[in-house]
Amino acid sequence: MNTLLGMSAKADNYEAGKYEIMLFDIFPIKTVSVSVAPTSYVIPSGEAIGVKLYTDGVLVIGSGSVTAQDGSTKEPAKQAGILEGDRIVAVNDIPVSGNAELKQLINSCDGHAVLSVKRGENSLKIPVEAVYSKDTNSYLIGLWVRDSAAGIGTLTFYNPQNSTFAALGHGICDYDTDALLTAHDGSINYCRVKSVKKSENGSPGELLGEFSQKKAGDILLNSEVGIYGNAGSVPDAPLVPVASRFEVEMGLAQILCDIDGSGTNAYNIEITRVSKAAKLSGKSFVFKICDSELLEKTGGIVQGMSGSPVLQNGKLVGAVTHVFVNDASRGYGIFAEN
Structure with a gap:
């Protein structure tokens, strides 16, 4: 039980101040200071949204082999130590924004590439000797990469105080590696649900729909607890705490x-x-x-x-x-x- 010694503020039904903690409502143990955060108010949504997310750099989802001009098979990226889940953000210090740009930079490096890689919290510089491919007549390093993700989700709430939104309740992760995607750019778009594939035990269903070309907001952050960003507009609807x-x-x-x-x-x-x-x-x-x-x-x-x-x-x-x-x-x- 807590015994109130002094009160300095109040928010809703919770009071801030100093409390004496009692054991069995008889023996004082210690005095603690209690503060109360003000209640936030938002507009709950529930709208279906289309989500488009573009990564910061490209995510490595696998490696493969390259057939050289002499017919030999090589695995340059794997041999250099590139791992599944790595994020390549630059080649020879030139920033990489997508799959196509990575391919172009590798092909123009004359066989010598230094990849700037994010691996967890670490930043690495990894040299890779590209192989001139017999099949494509271009330099390759033997990687499968991904630079974007898209799907349907649900918008959780709008915050009218700063015109922001929250959605999904969990982060957007890569399907193959389960790595949380680092957002470089992205948007939520209005979406019309057309049908639903019903869930069965052991086989989750899904909402099926089509994205509108009209944006509802811009994604600023993809985190473990959802996506957040600036809303294009905020509906005039009741607030809830x-x-x-x-x-x-x-x-x-x-x-x-x-x-x-x-x-x-x-x-x-x-x-x-x-x-x-x-x-x-x-x-x-x-x-x-x-x-x-x-x-x-x-x-x-x-x-x-x-x-x-x-x-x-x-x-x-x-x-x-x-x-x-x-x-x-x-x-x-x-x-x-x-």
């Missing part, structure tokens, strides 16, 4: 999403487990869908619903992040405060 993780309860809640192109609708879920851990995690709580309409239309959580806002007791408590592979009616969510 953002709940702290300590306000998330087991029991009834709603998710907002668009599953058939008719617009955002609310569907009932039940939060069945809550972890109060402060660490950033896309698995802050577990929920199950208890809305018969949603289960009938989708079979459960489907790809593209990631980022669907979760509301409880009039507050934004989180967003949908993952589906249980063996039970599509159950999924994970991330706390809104994360």
